[in-house]
Amino acid sequence: EAGVTQSPTHLIKTRGQQATLRCSPISGHTSVYWYQQALGLGLQFLLWYDEGEERNRGNFPPRFSGRQFPNYSSELNVNALELEDSALYLCASSPNPGGFNWGNQPQHFGDGTRLSIL
């Protein structure tokens, strides 16, 4: 079974540009999550999408946005890039059977996109 796949592996941008990162979840998973892993700051939650809807958002400015497509893949857009946006961006997916544990399922991560801002 294929895992979570992310593209591109590396992305180099300059300040003020826009970046688009892509994620394909594990087959059968409907939820996609985005995290930022910056040096020294650990893993910080960005966004959660399920069934095409944004379900939760972390403490990041509005220039971080995304969407989920009907096939459950997702993209993360970062506008007006700043130097501190340099980080590894990780996507995770999970099934979501509903019920009490909706939004509380094992998350499986891809290997990330390394975004470097020059």
Next chain:
Amino acid sequence: QQQVKQSPQSLIVQKGGIPIINCAYENTAFDYFPWYQQFPGKGPALLIAIRPDVSEKKEGRFTISFNKSAKQFSLHIMDSQPGDSATYFCAASKPSYGKLTFGQGTILTVHP
């Protein structure tokens, strides 16, 4: 209240030793506690997870101990191997939340 505190920051053991990594949380609404292992250049891989209705869970050489009253949980790695050298993260979540709140990570080195 949303924090998960992880210790130690780094840990060095000899092959065969039993490293123990500890995490503490404040939010009593958390009810899902996974541990992840991350190698350089890779994403975090889910190792083992526990929900608070049990006090211990074992999968292979990895064991989670959970103390609900103390709001603490820990990872034990039995018979550690040099291949276990990696960064380990604890995390916590709650229903309808989606978000995993991560500890700061522990860099484990297992010497041959």
